[in-house]
Amino acid sequence: MSTEWNESRTELLKRLWIAGESARTIAEKLGRGITRNAVIGKAHRLGLTGKHGSKDFALRPARRAALKSARQRSKRRRSPGSIARRGVKKTG
Numbered sequence: 001m002s003t004e005w006n007e008s009r010t011e012l013l014k015r016l017w018i019a020g021e022s023a024r025t026i027a028e029k030l031g032r033g034i035t036r037n038a039v040i041g042k043a044h045r046l047g048l049t050g051k052h053g054s055k056d057f058a059l060r061p062a063r064r065a066a067l068k069s070a071r072q073r074s075k076r077r078r079s080p081g082s083i084a085r086r087g088v089k090k091t092g
Contacts, residue, residue: 005042013039017048 009030016026023039030039043049 009034010042010046013042014046014048017043 012030013026016029017039021029023036023043026039027034027036
């Protein structure tokens, strides 16, 4: 089943997606046979991968920074010297 995406519907999809609306809400507003999956597929093809207006998107840089610092702490614990020392058993 094919859904017609004209210019005005595509523009409305873009505006609502960037505003942070859910795919379900956008599908309901577009109506005329547009499903949630159709909205998600079209947004993906348009390059609208994240919800740029949502709170979740605003939190992403903080999450990235937290992950980066966790990776750095992990690397410090696993330095080449410490790994080599773990493999060597001292006999007394």
